[in-house]
Amino acid sequence: MRLRFSFARVGILISVGAVLFTCGCHQAAKQAPAAAASIEDAPQIGAVTPNSGTGRSQAFRLVVTHPAGATAIADVQLLIDEKMTPTAAKSCWIDVNSLNRVAARTEDGSDWLPFVPIGSAKAASNEQCSVDASSVKVETNGPELAVTLLVTFAHAFKGEKKVWVVASGPRKHSGWQERGAWMVE
Numbered sequence: 001m002r003l004r005f006s007f008a009r010v011g012i013l014i015s016v017g018a019v020l021f022t023c024g025c026h027q028a029a030k031q032a033p034a035a036a037a038s039i040e041d042a043p044q045i046g047a048v049t050p051n052s053g054t055g056r057s058q059a060f061r062l063v064v065t066h067p068a069g070a071t072a073i074a075d076v077q078l079l080i081d082e083k084m085t086p087t088a089a090k091s092c093w094i095d096v097n098s099l100n101r102v103a104a105r106t107e108d109g110s111d112w113l114p115f116v117p118i119g120s121a122k123a124a125s126n127e128q129c130s131v132d133a134s135s136v137k138v139e140t141n142g143p144e145l146a147v148t149l150l151v152t153f154a155h156a157f158k159g160e161k162k163v164w165v166v167a168s169g170p171r172k173h174s175g176w177q178e179r180g181a182w183m184v185e
Contacts, residue, residue: 038067042172045165046144051180057152058182059135063144064167064174070140072169074098076147079164080129080182085109092129092157096147099138102131128157153184 046063066072075098081091087109095103101115104126116122116133123130130152137148145167163180166173 039072039169040171041067041169043073043167043169043174045167045174045177045179048163048165048179051163052182054183054185056155056185057150059148059150060163061146061148062165062179063146064165065143065145066167066169067143068169069143070145071099073145074168074170076145076165076167078149078151079166079176080151080153080161082159082161084162084164084176084178090128092126092151092153092161094124094129094131094149094151096136096138096149099145099147102133102136102149104129104131127154129153158184 043064043066046065048063049061050058060078062076062078064073064076075095077093077095079088079091079093081088088105089109090107091105091109093105093109095105095112096118097103097115101117102124103112103115104124105111106113107127113124113126116124118133118136118138120133123132125131131149132152135150137146139146161182161184162178163182164176165179166176168174
C-alpha cells in the first residue's frame with residue numbers, strides 16, 4: 001500500500017511537469033518550422049551562362065539559390081566532360097568550397113587536389129583544366145549565390161563536352177544537374 005501511495009504522488013508531479021514541458025515544446029514547434037524547413041532544403045541550381053559555345057577558355061557563371069540565404073550554400077561544383085561517370089576520372093571537375101577557396105579533382109576522381117584561396121595568384125588545376133584563383137568571383141544577393149570561374153582547358157582535353165553543376169547546403173545537396181554543352185577545340 002505504501003508503495004502505491006508514493007507512486008501516485010510521483011505520478012502527479014510528473015504529470016504536472018509533463019504538461020508544462022509539453023506546452024513549451026508545442027509553442028516552440030509552432031514557431032520553428034519556417035526556419036528549420038529552409039535550412040533543411042537543398043540548394044537549387046539556376047542558370048549557367050553561357051550554356052553552350054566553343055573555345056579553349058571560358059568564364060562560366062553558375063547561379064545557385066538556397067531558401068536560408070546564399071551563406072547557407074557550402075560549396076558549388078562544376079564538372080565538364082563527355083559523360084557523367086561514377087568517378088568522373090579525367091574530367092574538368094572544379095569545387096568552390098566554403099565560398100573562399102577553389103580546387104580541382106585528381107585525375108582518377110578519388111580526391112581533391114590542394115585548395116587555393118580565391119583571390120590568390122595561384123591556379124586550381126588538373127590535367128584537363130585550370131581555374132585562375134584571382135579571377136574567381138563570388139557574389140551573394142539574398143538567397144542567390146553567383147560564382148564566376150574562368151576555366152582554361154588543356155590542349156589534350158578536346159571535343160564535345162557537357163556541363164554539370166551540384167551545390168551543397170548544410171544538410172542536403174542539389175544532386176548533379178546537366179546545365180549546358182561546350183565544344184573544346
